[in-house]
Amino acid sequence: MELKNKRPALLILCGAVLIVLAALPYLFSGYVLQVAVYVGIYVMLAASLNLLIGYTGIFSMGHVAFYCVGAYTSALLATKLDMPFIICFLAGGAAAGLIGALVGFAALRLNDVFLAFTTMGLGEVIRIIIQNSSFTNGALGVTGIPMPEFFGGTMSREVFYYMVLVIVFLSLYFIYRLVHSHTGRTWMTIRDDADAAASLGINVFRYKMLAMVLSCVIAGLAGSLYATFVQYINASNFSITVSINIIAMVAIGGMGTLTGPVAGAVILQVLPEAIRFLSDYRQLMFGVALVISIMFAPKGLAGMKWKRLKPVRAICGLFEAKSGQREE
Amino acid sequence: MLYAKNVYVRFGGLTAVDNVSLHIAPGEIHAIIGPNGAGKSTFFNAVSGINKPAEGTIEFMGEDITGLSQYQVAQKGIGRTFQNIKLFPAMTVLENVLCGSHMNVKSSWIQDMFGTPSQKKEERELRQKCLELLERVELLDKKDYLSSGLPYGEQRKLEIVRAMATSPKLLMLDEPAAGMNPSETEELKEFIRKINSEGLTILLIEHDVKMVMSLADTITVLDHGAKIAEGTAEEVRNDQKVIEAYLGKSYRR
Ligand SMILES: Nc1ncnc2c1ncn2[C@@H]1O[C@H](COP(=O)(O)OP(=O)(O)OP(=O)(O)O)[C@@H](O)[C@H]1O
Ligand SMILES: [Mg+2]
Numbered sequence: 001m002e003l004k005n006k007r008p009a010l011l012i013l014c015g016a017v018l019i020v021l022a023a024l025p026y027l028f029s030g031y032v033l034q035v036a037v038y039v040g041i042y043v044m045l046a047a048s049l050n051l052l053i054g055y056t057g058i059f060s061m062g063h064v065a066f067y068c069v070g071a072y073t074s075a076l077l078a079t080k081l082d083m084p085f086i087i088c089f090l091a092g093g094a095a096a097g098l099i100g101a102l103v104g105f106a107a108l109r110l111n112d113v114f115l116a117f118t119t120m121g122l123g124e125v126i127r128i129i130i131q132n133s134s135f136t137n138g139a140l141g142v143t144g145i146p147m148p149e150f151f152g153g154t155m156s157r158e159v160f161y162y163m164v165l166v167i168v169f170l171s172l173y174f175i176y177r178l179v180h181s182h183t184g185r186t187w188m189t190i191r192d193d194a195d196a197a198a199s200l201g202i203n204v205f206r207y208k209m210l211a212m213v214l215s216c217v218i219a220g221l222a223g224s225l226y227a228t229f230v231q232y233i234n235a236s237n238f239s240i241t242v243s244i245n246i247i248a249m250v251a252i253g254g255m256g257t258l259t260g261p262v263a264g265a266v267i268l269q270v271l272p273e274a275i276r277f278l279s280d281y282r283q284l285m286f287g288v289a290l291v292i293s294i295m296f297a298p299k300g301l302a303g304m305k306w307k308r309l310k311p312v313r314a315i316c317g318l319f320e321a322k323s324g325q326r327e328e
Numbered sequence: 329m330l331y332a333k334n335v336y337v338r339f340g341g342l343t344a345v346d347n348v349s350l351h352i353a354p355g356e357i358h359a360i361i362g363p364n365g366a367g368k369s370t371f372f373n374a375v376s377g378i379n380k381p382a383e384g385t386i387e388f389m390g391e392d393i394t395g396l397s398q399y400q401v402a403q404k405g406i407g408r409t410f411q412n413i414k415l416f417p418a419m420t421v422l423e424n425v426l427c428g429s430h431m432n433v434k435s436s437w438i439q440d441m442f443g444t445p446s447q448k449k450e451e452r453e454l455r456q457k458c459l460e461l462l463e464r465v466e467l468l469d470k471k472d473y474l475s476s477g478l479p480y481g482e483q484r485k486l487e488i489v490r491a492m493a494t495s496p497k498l499l500m501l502d503e504p505a506a507g508m509n510p511s512e513t514e515e516l517k518e519f520i521r522k523i524n525s526e527g528l529t530i531l532l533i534e535h536d537v538k539m540v541m542s543l544a545d546t547i548t549v550l551d552h553g554a555k556i557a558e559g560t561a562e563e564v565r566n567d568q569k570v571i572e573a574y575l576g577k578s579y580r581r
Contacts, residue, residue, distance in 0.1 A: 174441050181440035182426075182433050182451065189416055189427045196414035198398035199376060199407070200494055201431040210437060256418075 021165060025158040033161050037229055039269045040164040041222045044171050046249040046261035048218035053247070054256035055179055056211040057191030059116045062103065062123025063219055063246050066096040068238035070220025071227040072130055075142040078228070085148030085155075089224045096220020097213045099126065104212035108205060124240065131235035141234030145227050157229075164225055171218055176258055178214075187211055191256075252293045253301055263301050329354045329529055330375070330406075330498060335384035337367070337374050337553075344370040345381070346553035352498070352531055352546075357524050359532045359544035361564075363573060367553040368533045369411050372500055376408050377401040389497065403431060407496030409487045411503050411533075417476035421467055421486055424475050425458040428493025461489050465519065481512040485519075492523070499523075500531045505539055517543055541565070549573065 025033055045067060052058040070092035077083040077091055107118040130136045137143075148155045148163075155163075178184050186207050189197035194204050227233045245268065253264025293301070330352040337345035344367045352358045360368050373379040375386055377398040385394045388404055396404070416424050433454065439447040462468045465485050470478065475486060484504055491499060504520075505513045517539055524530050534540045540547060541561040549557040549564060551573040557564050564570055 177441050177443050178437065181443070181447065182430075182435060182454075183437040183440040185419075185423060185427055186430060188419065189430075192416040192418055193414045195378065195398070196410070196416065197427075199402055199410075199414075200428050200490070201399050201402035202427075203399045 025161055030157060033157060035270065035273050037157075037161055037164050037225075039266055040161075040168045041226050041229075042246070042249065042265040042269050043168050043262050044218055044222040044225075045246045046253065046265040047172060047175055047258075048215040048222070049246050050250045050255060050257075050261040051175065051179075051187070051211050051215045051218075053250055054254075054260070055184060055191060056187040056208060058108065058208060058211065059112065060119040060212075060215075061116045061240075061243055061247070062119035062121075062126075063215075064238050064240065064242040065103070065123035065126040066100050066216040066219040067223040067226070067242070068127055068130060068235070069099050070096040070223025071233050071238070072136055072142065072223075073220070074224035075145045075227040075233055076136065078145050079142055085228060088228070089221060092224030092227075093217040093221040096223065097217040100213050100216025100219075101209065103216075104209050108208045108212060120240065120243070123243065127235055127238050130238075136235075139235065141232060142227070143232045145231045145233070147228060147231070160229060164229075167221065167225065171221070172258070172262070175218075179258065183207075183210070188256075260301060267301075329389060330531070331385075331387040332371075332375070333385050333387070335371070335374055335386065336382045337370050337379050338382045343553050344379075345374060347384075348550065348553070348555050349384075350548060350555070352529060354529055355524075355527065356545040357520065357530045357532060357543050359534060359540045359547045360550060361534065361537070361540055361547060362550035366550040368550055369502055370553075371550070372408065372502055372531075372533065375401070375500065376406060402494060402496075405495075405497035406500065407491035407494045407498070408500040409484070409491050409502055409504060411506070413480075413483050413487055415475040415483055415487055415490070417474070419475055420472050421475050421478065422455070422458060422462065422471040424486055424490050425461055425493050426454060428490035429454055429458060431494055458493060461493060465489050481508040484508060485516070488519075492528075496528070498529045498531060502533045503535060504532070505534060505536045513539060 020027075024036055045063065049060065049063045052060045052063075073095040074088040074092035077088045078085070083091075103119065103122045107115055107122065110118055131139055146154070147157075147160065150156075150159055179187070186197070186202055189200070189202060190204050190207055198204055226237075249264030249268050250261050251264070252268065253262065254260025330350070332348060332350040335345055335348045335350075336343060346367070348367075348371060350358075350371075360371065362368055370379055374381045375393075377393075377396050377400065380395050385392055387393065388401075388406060391404065393401055393404055393406075402408075416427060419427070433450065435444075435447040435450050459468060459471065462471055465488075467482065467486060467489070470482070475483065478486060484507065488499075488501065488504060501520075505516055508516060513536060520530060520532070520543060532540070532544065544561060547557075547559065547561060547564045548555060549567070549570050551569075556569045556573060557567040559567075
């Protein structure tokens with residue numbers, strides 16, 4: 001009911017954000033555009049990891065591995081077999097999903113710390129295999145990954161940005177639909193109490209696998225976008241610190257919320273760029289920010305009570321009308 | 329309906345369920361009583377697939393269900409509640425019941441993802457059914473409360489409703505009256521009687537002896553994992569072994 005009064009303000013705000021996003025290539029230089037593409041890619045990574053950590057309670061620490069598999073699959077198909085982008089893109093997602101299913105099969109029967117370390121270990125194994133296999137060019141990485149074709153020519157970075165924007169919004173839309181339907185509810189039962197879930201006839205392992213595969217597919221698609229955009233990838237781009245960054249985005253933004261990982265990805269991608277001039281103190285500021293956010297917003301930014309910032313609350317309310325009601 | 333034959337459950341050296349055989353007839357209210365640590369909950373867990381029996385078989389509706397996983401047992405039509413309430417605390421009352429209807433949902437995750445008309449229709453119908461269930465136990469006005477915010481007695485009630493939403497043939501309740509006040513207990517008793525009269529078979533663990541005596545058609549008494557007596561309330565009340573188990577040997581008449 002309250003929400004209805006806020007609708008106009010809300011629509012204006014969303015409209016403004018959309019206009020800024022749409023006008024970005026005309027407003028700023030290539031550098032901002034590049035940061036924007038990275039932000040989009042990390043929104044996909046954080047939102048997909050949130051399916052596991054936030055909604056299903058699977059604390060995966062190996063998310064970077066699926067991003068890596070997607071990037072390499074896409075890059076190799078494009079450079080070695082001259083496949084068109086759309087094939088590389090979809091194959092990147094599919095390969096990551098497949099590897100995700102294998103890792104899930106090995107790890108998803110474990111719990112908590114065991115699962116965290118197993119996924120981290122398997123993730124590292126995948127990266128090390130890629131780094132040392134001649135098929136993937138070993139430590140040299142894959143170079144000369146072409147930009148997609150577009151109306152007979154090569155896609156410009158501006159058009160690529162718009163494509164990323166559409167893909168990010170589609171991913172978020174599908175995630176939104178899933179978590180607000182029966183499937184998402186079932187994931188959350190597993191997160192809250194797996195025994196109770198099973199007592200209701202829920203095949204816990206199957207639903208964990210579903211979350212794992214879907215999450216990995218999205219990470220793989222993000223990997224394909226990354227490889228295509230930077231045109232050169234190397235196994236060192238996919239170290240464990242990337243996994244930890246993605247986890248930080250989900251944690252700072254707010255686990256198990258829709259807006260949280262988006263906010264987390266935007267902040268953690270943009271902030272380091274904005275404070276680049278601080279160079280020496282950057283890592284320090286980063287650490288301080290993390291500690292502060294954990295101390296004052298343990299549920300993440302989306303879990304905070306934004307009593308004084310009505311527009312912010314309204315935006316969160318739009319996407320999470322239900323959890324809005326739930327506060328007390 | 330449910331046949332347990334010579335069931336043993338062991339934890340290391342401890343035999344928590346010791347050669348228990350049990351027969352539950354369709355339509356009855358069957359109670360299991362016994363002192364703390366007698367193995368009642370462990371027997372429930374053996375039936376519902378949490379603790380696998382070391383020996384013995386469990387048959388449900390003529391089918392061997394020994395050693396099935398928890399979700400498979402639930403899919404056969406056995407619903408249950410837990411002694412230490414296991415609700416989904418981050419979900420609302422209504423959402424908890426919706427989760428209970430999991431097995432009735434036909435839409436796949438793909439339909440969920442695209443939000444197809446049939447999926448939306450099913451979700452609406454599901455909600456309607458769950459609201460009706462909540463109305464029956466007078467929890468309707470609290471449907472949007474967080475389940476963890478309910479008072480204890482209502483949490484127990486909600487857990488029962490959630491189990492009923494699975495449309496079970498046999499409902500197993502582990503100490504449903506624990507933590508309830510006398511009027512809530514009375515209300516619960518009536519409710520159990522009502523759903524039983526509608527055809528639901530009930531297996532009940534309960535410490536409230538008065539409640540058990542007035543509700544149960546058959547009572548099984550466990551002590552130290554073993555079955556020491558079985559029969560109607562009258563028969564069990566006068567059983568020498570039962571009196572000893574509860575009150576100690578000095579109370580022998
Ligand atoms: N997972 C387990 N591991 C080891 N021992 C267990 C386990 N579960 C139960 N036990 C032991 O088995 C015995 C039976 O326990 P159970 O919980 O079945 O008793 P109960 O009859 O339900 O008692 P109460 O009335 O207190 O609920 C107890 O001695 C208990 O300590
Ligand atoms: Mg017990």
